[in-house]
Amino acid sequence: MTPCLTLLSPSDILAAVPYLVGFHPSESLIVIGMSADQAQIAARWSLPLPADALAPLTPVLEREKITELILVGYGTGQLVTPAIDEARRLAAAEGVKIGEALRAEDGRYWSYTCDLPHCCPPTGTPYDPTTSPVAAEATVHGMVALPDRQTLERTIAPFTGPVRMSMRAATATAVADLRARLAGAKDTEAFARQFVAEGLVRVRAAIASHAAGRRLEDAEAAKLGLDLTIIRIRDEAWTLMEDAHAPLWKDLTRRLEPRFVPAPASLLAMSSWRSGDSVLAVIALERALTIDPAYSMANLLMHALQQLLPPSLLRGRLPTPAELNTAMGTPKAAWLLPLTTLLDDPADAVTP
Structure with a gap:
């Protein structure tokens, strides 16, 4: 089970993701599974998704009693949208609702669940994950968000x-x-x-x-x-x-x-x-x-x-x-x- 973080907005979600996976992702699909307002799982896949990459998620939804999914894709729309669509189809087949589905790129995000220009403009909404209260909350929980996966890889690289x-x-x-x-x-x-x-x-x-x-x-x-x-x-x-x-x-x-x-x-x-x-x-x-x-x-x-x-x-x-x-x-x-x-x-x- 992941530590409890308060996620009240898309900006909160985007601030939490790097702490949930351990680094700031790129060209990735993140699936956060919620149950009773608590994140039970946080899984990452590299994009583009290989065939049937999300299949292991199906038994997890039942096992962890997941009632809601939060989806976040990092990268271009061409890269992210097919992955978001696949995750949404899987959720629908399992009777799990989508709480939010976002695409993030270059400091801006777009929502797949909202098309109202006054809150989700076509040009995207700017966000800064480092200034969100969620970042401070995660740090209090002892969570760390490294700059990227390569930085995490270097933490176990051979000594020279x-x-x-x-x-x-x-x-x-x-x-x-x-x-x-x-x-x-x-x-x-x-x-x-x-x-x-x-x-x-x-x-x-x-x-x-x-x-x-x-x-x-x-x-x-x-x-x-x-x-x-x-x-x-x-x-x-x-x-x-x-x-x-x-x-x-x-x-x-x-x-x-x-x-x-x-x-x-x-x-x-x-x-x-x-x-x-x-x-x-x-x-x-x-x-x-x-x-x-x-x-x-x-x-x-x-x-x-x-x-x-x-x-x-x-x-x-x-x-x-x-x-x-x-x-x-x-x-x-x-x-x-x-x-x-x-x-x-x-x-x-x-x-x-």
């Missing part, structure tokens, strides 16, 4: 410069240590059991360190990056997931070498989704899937977000660590395969 070189060196050391341990292992099954046990300890230690306000050292982060490639170790973090873990996974998403990013980026997506930040969740999943398009956890979460499923579906349904142990059984050497396939990388030979 000295931080990147330091992490590259730490990763090379962690990889070399693991190679040496693997070469000296006489029993690979026993080694796998030991490695998984150590990784589970490191996951819990990282979460505890984060809770205590301590950032992981580069060497710790690099080792954890290797650990998280193992599904059982990654799932330990998943089953222990809390909304407050997002900064830990965000830090690792930015610091780790790219080939080790899909796991922490997916965990960041999960924690962001749980806390209501579905836009950041999608951006994190895009990072993961750009690196590994077949990464199953990222694909699963992306499907859930695209279908507008609520994170509550997973709350209380995740297995406990003990249940994971029962379901997955004793660690096996084959579990290490996702990690061993990532050990070779020319970048590991580069030192500061």
Whole structure:
């Protein structure tokens, strides 16, 4: 559920939208679902809309008991009007009324529900979202509106410069240590059991360190990056997931070498989704899937977000660590395969 904002006019709606989606949108369709005068959902689609893009909205309307939709399109009339028309057809088919439908472009808005020249002139009505009381109200609620989606993307972009070189060196050391341990292992099954046990300890230690306000050292982060490639170790973090873990996974998403990013980026997506930040969740999943398009956890979460499923579906349904142990059984050497396939990388030979 979105925080309660007072929306009394088109200007209020346009001031609220950037806070509801996390940034000032462009070439977008925003659908705000209302129930009992409270916004229950706020979803965004890029324009132009792909075929059947709004289909996932239908079950949401029933599930969230939506009685009214507010539609806002950003861009030219040629781009926005077809999307507004499609959303209105969907609402009509579901018996949901349209409270307001707006198009915004270059600091002016037009209403699709009003054609009275004295209040909705053909030239549009000027508005300034930064001066509306809604902006102050949203800020009080702790909501943030970044300038655009690219700015939000940069908040989880890879670190560069000295931080990147330091992490590259730490990763090379962690990889070399693991190679040496693997070469000296006489029993690979026993080694796998030991490695998984150590990784589970490191996951819990990282979460505890984060809770205590301590950032992981580069060497710790690099080792954890290797650990998280193992599904059982990654799932330990998943089953222990809390909304407050997002900064830990965000830090690792930015610091780790790219080939080790899909796991922490997916965990960041999960924690962001749980806390209501579905836009950041999608951006994190895009990072993961750009690196590994077949990464199953990222694909699963992306499907859930695209279908507008609520994170509550997973709350209380995740297995406990003990249940994971029962379901997955004793660690096996084959579990290490996702990690061993990532050990070779020319970048590991580069030192500061």
